Amino acid sequence: MIKLRAPLFITRHVLFALVAGSVGGVVFMFFLLEFDHFTSSNEFCLSCHSMTYADDFYRQSVHYNSPSGVRASCGDCHVSEGIIMATYDHAVGTKDLIKQLFGPDYDDPVVNALHLPEAAFAARDWFRTRDSATCKRCHTQEAILGTRANTAAIHQEDAQGKTCIDCHVNLVHRPVPERQTFKREAWNQLVEEEFGLEPGRAAEILAEP
Amino acid sequence: MKYPILFLVLVVAALMTATPAPAAKVTLDASEWGHPEGDNCISCHRKASPGLTEQWRQSAHHAAGVNCMDCHQADPADVDAMTHEGQVIATIVSPQDCGRCHQTEFEEQAGSVHAEAHVMIDARVPALAHQLTGAAMQAAGCDQCHGSRVKVRGDGTLDSATWPNSGIGRINPDGSKGSCSSCHGRHAFSRAQAREPEACVRCHSGPDSPDKEVFEASKHGMLYKAQRAAMNLDADTWVAGQDYTAAPTCVTCHMGAAGKIPATHDVGLRNVWSLNTPVSMQQYLVVLEDGAKLELPADSKPPKRGTELTKADGTTGIVKVVAGPDRRRQIMSLVCLECHSKTFTASFMDQFDAVVELYNGKFGEPAAAIMEALYQHQLLTPLPFDEPLEFTYWELWHDEGARARHGAAMASPNHAWWEGMYLVGRNFYSRFLPQARAVAGEAAGELIDPVLEASAHHQWLAQPEAANPILGWMPPPEPELEPEPEPESEPEAESVAAPSDAEADSRIEAGGDD
DSSP: OOOOOOOTTOOHHHHHHHHHHHHHHHHHHHHHHHHHHHHTSHHHHTTSGGGHHHHHHHTTSTTTSOTTOOOOOHHHHHSOSSHHHHHHHHHHHHHHHHHHHHSSOTTSHHHHHHHHHHHHHHHHHHHHHTTTTTGGGTOOGGGOOOSSTTHHHIIIIITTTOOHHHHOOSSSSOOOOOGGGOOHHHHHHHHHHHHTOOTTHHHHHHHOO | OOOHHHHHHHHHHHHHHSOOOOSOOOOSOGGGOOOTTHHHHHHHHHHHSHHHHHHHHTSHHHHHTOOHHHHHBOOTTSTTOEEETTEEEOSOOOHHHHTTTOHHHHHHHTTSTTTTHHHHHTTTHIIIIIIISOTHHIIIIIHHHHOOBOOBOTTSOBOTTTOSOOOTTOBOTTSOBOOGGGTSOTTTOOHHHHHSTHHHHTTSOSSSOOHHHHHHTSHHHHHHHHTGGGSOTTOSSOEETTTBOSOOOHHHHHTOEETTBOOOSOTTTTOOBOOSSSSOOBEEEEEETTSOEEEEETTSOOOOTTOEEEOTTSOEEEEEEEEOHHHHHHHHHHHHTTTSOHHHHHHHHHHHHHHHHHIIIIIIHHHHHHHHHHHHTTSSOSSTTSSHHHHHHHIIIIIIIHHHHHHHHTTOHHHHIIIIIHHHHHHIIIIIHHHHHHHHGGGHHHHTHHHHHTSGGGGGGGOTTOOOGGGSOOOOOOOSSSOOOOOSOOOOOSOSSOOOHHHHHHTHHHHHOO
């Protein structure tokens, strides 16, 4: 008869620690899952006032209003899939929270609009380094047919070697030029005209700490 | 070779008889075009926008190896540059861009009445487009012909209040003026298309410059329509009298090569008169050192070479060359001579000039003088188009008067007369004068009558008894047998311009009170 016997170093305390650790680990994993889920929701993102400006344009886009009722949330596009990468993205994303708390007053629509281009460039870089992974959660390139005659052919022949974000910029949020042709002075002027500011005021606002 | 000298003579003879190329040839080396990324554009755009791609594919540009990037490439620093599929491009291809290859045409059109079409009316546009109607009309109306001042928004997009636009005086983001595609349809840029009268029709039609209608109603238009197949429109060179003789088009007279006259992209070069002004003026064409051009009234002394002049946009330039009205008329007439005799040509020009001078002396100048007097005496407000008389005056010279003058310039009797000077006369006597008198009130005798009395043109009104059967009624012949005694003193109309109030009511003013 074989007698199962725990090794000697498995003392009662160790056993207790293992059980507690396992249970704690499982609870922590559930917590992370729920945490990532919650912090990917529109409600969470929009709990910062500064995000409501992004929301305005999002609500006009087909990613919010699709005829089929499929609606992409903030996290669907901006948080990676899988608990590890999702947690990582949220960890990195805390810098936004820190900036929100200690940086410029992004709640101010003027400040928000003035800083928008850099945010857009960073977001595009994020999509590009991940090969537009979050787009592909829903969109399968080979299956794109479109409503026009040659949309399918373009996505199969001409999109080779490209990633979604290479072509599909300015899809959801306020249009911003690509970094290469972006002109800060022109953007400042646009914001000044939009908010009725004195010429040169935008540059002053940007220079404020 | 058996006959080397004969061969040489034949070659030289062949070269000498070869036609000189009237259109400027592209001198840029072919290595300067054929951008390596061009093929990638085509791969996608033949699916995404097959219409324009196919037009390009059938074009001379395609045949020469000129692709999308050659025209649309941009520098990242350009205000309208955008990143598209990894390339930096601009939507608008300006005359300056086309000028990279087509330098001669770019320089010729620069400063022309076409290129300056926006600047010339810039100050006047708000009166009609903003006040009378609304700003939307500037984008959809005025600017579609005169060109817009294209605004690039801070996000890199073109402001929809100013674009799409291919108006010929468009002020482009790169600062150049004009739009080649105004006449040269994208993306085929077919020379045959640009030589057709239809190339001009989008703007040169309608009440104020009915050149399409005038041309079609002229003998030139009649012949063009009947003999279009013989126009050789697609020829490499297109010299009137040499490559085609069937009929002239707009291009032939205003831009085309003819005999020894070279082609030009300065479309106003051969025009003596301003025909779209309240009073027509003969004009100098002044070419400035920087290539810009100006037109100045020819009743003053010509500006001297080297003097400084202010341009339409407010900047200044140094005078380089001045072409007087005679020189401009001479160039136009040389085109005529390819098909007409010298006396025919000179006499036609006499007929044309006489119409312009008649318009000026009988209607344009008096009407302008009366309006000026009414403004000066504050009988009219300075604000345009808030009084009916201002519309009447505007239509007198801008529509009806322009039509009469254009009709005479291009030999459409219908437009010179029924659509033109007849309406000018009807307006002047039955609307303009009665309204002006009403505005002037008691001051009419001081402000209006002297203007009319100053010229013999209006004396005919002083003979109300001069009958004519045109309206179907003639006074019965006076009985000859019993001559009645002379009435004591028939009250003569003192003058045409100052009829008694009662008389005026029953005559011109009664008909004009609309």
